[in-house]
Amino acid sequence: MSVMNTAIPYTVEARPETGLYNAKLGMWLFLASEVMLFGGLFSAYVFLRMAAAHWPAGSSILSIPLGAVNTVVLITSSITMSLASAAVKERKFDQFKVNLGLTILLALVFLSVKSFEYGMKFSHHMYPKTNTFLAIYFALTGVHVLHVLGGLVVNAYFWGPGSRMGQADPQRFANRIEIAGLYWNFVDVVWILLFVTLYLL
C-alpha cells in the first residue's frame, strides 16, 4: 500500500477563502456554544425573576466592592493576556512570559476573592437552597468559576511545559496563545455581564 499523506491542511496557516486557521474557527464555534450555555442560564435568571413575587436587590445580599475589585482584576488580566499574545507574535518570549504570568496571577486573585465571597455567604448561612436569588447566583457564578479555572489551567500549561513549542514552532505557538486569548476575553465579558445583572440590577 502506498504511503498516504495524512497531514491536515490549515493547522498553522490560514485558509485563504475563510481567512482562518482551523483552531481559530474551532474556538469561535466553541465560544458560540458557550454563548448559548450562558444564554440559557441568563434566561433562567430572567424567567425566575419575572415570575417571582419578590426579588431582592443584589446589593442587599452581595458585596459590590468585592465584585468591583474582581471586575477590575479580570479586565486587567484580559489586557495582559492580549499583551502576551502580541508579544509572542513578535517572538518576544520574555515579554510573553511576564504577561502570561501576570494573567495567571490575576486569575488566582480573582478565584481567591470569589472563594472569600462564597465563604462569607456560607458563614452567614446563605446557601444555594436559601432562596431563588442565591440559587441562581451560585449557579451562574459557579459555572463561570469553572471557566476561569479551565482557562487558568490552560494558560499555566502554555506558561510552563507548553511554552517549549514557542522555540520549535513559533507560528503554531502564537496561534495557540491567540485562541487562548479569545477564550480568556470571553470569560472576562461573561463576568462583566454577571456583575451587572447579579450585583447591580
Add this chain to the structure above:
Amino acid sequence: MILQGRSFLRRCIFSTDHKVVGIQYGITALFFLLFGFCLMLLMRWQLAYPGTPIPWIGQWLGENRAPGGVVLPEFYNELGAMHGTIMVFLGVVPLLVGAFGNYLIPLQIGAPDMAFPKLNMASYWTYLLGGLTMLVSFFVPGGAANSGCTAYPPLADIATAGQTVWLLGMVCIITSSLLGSINFITTIFQLRAEGLTFMRLPFFVWAQLITSFLLLLAFPPLEAAGILQLFDRVAATSFFLPSGLVVSGEPLKVSGGGSALLWQHLFWFLGHPEVYVILLPSMGIVTEIIVNNIRRPLYGYRTMVYSVIFLGLMSFIVWAHHMYLTGMGTALSAFFQTTTMIISIPSVVILSCLFLSLWGGSIRFNTPMLFALSFLPMFGIGGLTGLPLGVATVDIHLHDTYYVIGHFHYIVAPGTIFAIFAGIYYWFPKVTGKRMNENLGQLHFWPSLFLMNGIFMPMFIQGLAGVSRRLYDGGAQYAHAQGVLHLNVGISMCAWLLALFQIPFIVNLIWSMAKKEKAALDNPWEATTLEWAAPTPPPHGNFREIPKVYRGPYEYSVPGAAKDFTPQSEA
C-alpha cells in the same frame, strides 16, 4: 511484540483516524440501539397483557423490578424513560452523526481526516462514558431514571437517585456532541478539496453541516437546564420547584419560588432542534442513495440546500409547540403554531424534490434503495401527522396520547432507522471491501416495513381515542380506552416479530464481514461522489493523492458522456 501490541491499540482502539472513530461509534451505537429496543419489547408485554408475568425473561429481571415476572409500575417507568433516552441520545444520533458523519464527511470532501483528530477521539470516549453511565444507572438504588426521557420537574427533581446519574450521563453526551459538532463544522469549512465549492457539496454533507450547527447551538441550553436540575437535586435549590409543593401529603421542605415551566422551555429549546438532528442526516443518507440508484441528476439540488438551511434556522423558534397545554397563553400559542406550520414547508419541499427525482429514472431496486425509498412515505406520514399536533386547538386533545408516539416514531423508526439501514447496506462495500447479501437484505427489508406499520399505525387510532401514552396498563382502567385496547396485542406481536426479523440483518452484517471476496471494487455502485474515488477500504489519510473537484455531486447520465456517471474528481 510489545510494539505490535501498542500499534494495535493505536490503530483500532485509541485511533484518531476518522474512519476508525466512525466505526467505533457505529458498533457502539448499534449495541445501544438493540438494547433500547429490548427495553421496549419488555414494555410491550406489559401493555398487551397487563399484570401477567413475562414468560422466560421475567424471572431474570429481579425481585425489585419484576416480582414473579410481573413488571412493577416503577420499573415500567424506568423502561420508558430509558428507552427514549437510549434510542435518541445513544443510538440514533451517534449512528447518524458519529458513525456516518465521521466516516463519510472527510471522504466526501476529499480531506485526509477531520480537522481535529484528537478531539474526534475524545468525542467518542466521552460518548462511551455517557453511555456506560446510563447503563450503570439501572443498578443504583431505586433504579434508573423514571421520570420520562424529557425529565420533567417537579417529578424529576424529587425522583430516585437514578435521575442524578441520568443528568451526569447527559452532561457527558452533551460534551461529546459539542466536540463533534465543532469538529464537523471546522472540517467542512476548512478542508474541502480544491474545486469543491459549497454548491458542489453532496447533499449529505450539507445536511451534516446544518445538523452540526443545531447540535452546537441547541444543546448548551439543555446543559444549562441539566446543571440547574443537578442543583435542585444535589444542593436542594428550587429552580424548578414552585412554592407550596406537597409530596405524599407532606409539604416539601424547599424554598420554592421556582418554575417547572422553565425546565420545559430550556428542554424543548434543545428538544425540537434535536428532532431535526435526527431527521436531516437521514435525509442526507437517503438522498445519496436515491440519486445513485435512479441514475439521473437530483431534481432541485439548490432548492434542497436552501430548504435545509431554512429548516435549521426555523427549528430554533418552534419549541413551544410541545407546551400548548401548559397554559402559556393564546398569543404565544398562536406564534408557535404559525412557526410550526411554516417549518413544515421546507420538509415538504425536500420530500417533493426526492419524489420528483424518481420521475423518469431507471431505478435500481437493491436493498439500500428499498430502504431509502420507503423512507419517503414513512417520513411523509410522520410529518403530516405532525401538522395537526402543531395546531393548538387540536393538540389539546392529542397531547400526550399515543397519537404523538405514532407521529414521531413514523419519523424515527421506519424513517430514520430505515435510513440508517440503507446507509449501512450502501456504504458497507466502501468500509470493508465486501458486499452484503441481497437476499438476506430483502428478507430484512420487507418484513420490517410491514411490521413497522403494524406497530405504529394502530397507535394513531388509540391516540385519537384519547389513550394516554404514559399508562402502566395501557389504559385498562379507562372507559374511553376500552374500544381500542385490543389493538395492543397486535402491536406487541408486531414488535416482537420485528425483533425476529432483525436477525437476517445481524447475520448478514457478521457473515459479510467474515467472508472472503475476490477483489474489492472501489466504486461498486458506480457513484459520483469523492468517497468512491478513495481506495477500498480507505487507508489512514484516505486518498492516494488529494483529489481535485471539477463538477457538481450528481452528474449522472450526462448527455454525451461515455458512462452514465461522471465522478466529481474526473476532469
